[in-house]
Amino acid sequence: MVLGLAVLTLCACSSQPVLINSGDPIFSNAQKRFAHTRQLVRRSGAPEDQCDLFLQAEALYRYRFEEPNLGTKTFLAEAGAAVTEFPGFQAVANSYDLYNVRVRAPDAAVQLWESFLAQYPDSKLRNLTLYRLGWAYRSAGVHGFPHKEPDDLFDELVKSDPHSQLANYALEAKHVPWRSKAGATARSLIPGWGEFYAGDNRGGWVRLITALVASAAIVYPAYVGIHGQITWPLATLAFVGLSALSFDYTASFEGAQNDVINYNENAEARFEAEHPGAP
Secondary structure: OHHHHHHHHHHHHOOOOOOOOOOOHHHHHHHHHHHHHHHHHHOOOOOHHHHHHHHHHHHHHOOOOOOOOOOHHHHHHHHHHHHHOOHHHHHHHHHHOOHHHHHHHHHHHHHHHHHHHHHOOOOOOHHHHHHHHHHHHHHOOOOOOOOOOHHHHHHHHHHHOOOOHHHHHHHHHOOOOOOOHHHHHHHOOOOOHHHHHOOOHHHHHHHHHHHHHHHHHHHHHHHHHHHOOOOHHHHHHHHHHHHHHHHHHHHHHHHHHHHHHHHHHHHHHHHHHHOOOOO
């Protein structure tokens, strides 16, 4: 509780910049890709309302920027939330986690593009929507969308127009490696394993070692307590270990989700660099 109060006091005293840096290379590239796709959409001959809906989803999908560093306030807020489990402290932690908004952007884009297909099944933008969904589903994490596997969208596009250049891009895109949020979540039952899965070996080792040390800090006092009398120093050690393990689990899960986004976006960026004509 004391840690949580300190977090609230610190957060009330200062604010964290939330604007995207004008020199952010990831954001700059996203803007260029958006402009390229916008031209293709405008030349498609689709009605204006269909173009608007497609581009609304495209803007969400291209909401990309460099991952911000974990500031002191964010770190303390997450630690306070993990240690106390108090909803108010969790709300403070979420308010400082700007990248959490970034992680959910693909889900919003998928929702709009799937709605587009449902409303305009015969649109001139249908194949382009299938192509974009094939990429977007790789980073989606919400359950209940009409499609399950990203490759299903690419297959549907190829079947619909097998001789188009877009179909050729889709066939090549199927061979681009990717990671899923569900896979990262399942592996994060062991702290660090989700990061390893998403290619962040450094983060994975940090989380795994932290979990092992924290677990030892819990097990040792428990062992002593079973075979003798536990002391206040040992009880304190167990509490610190339990708090550290709780925080490590939270940070490992969130880190793995971020790493999945980064892995997929980096893979797509390499594909786009090799295929500059792709939408």
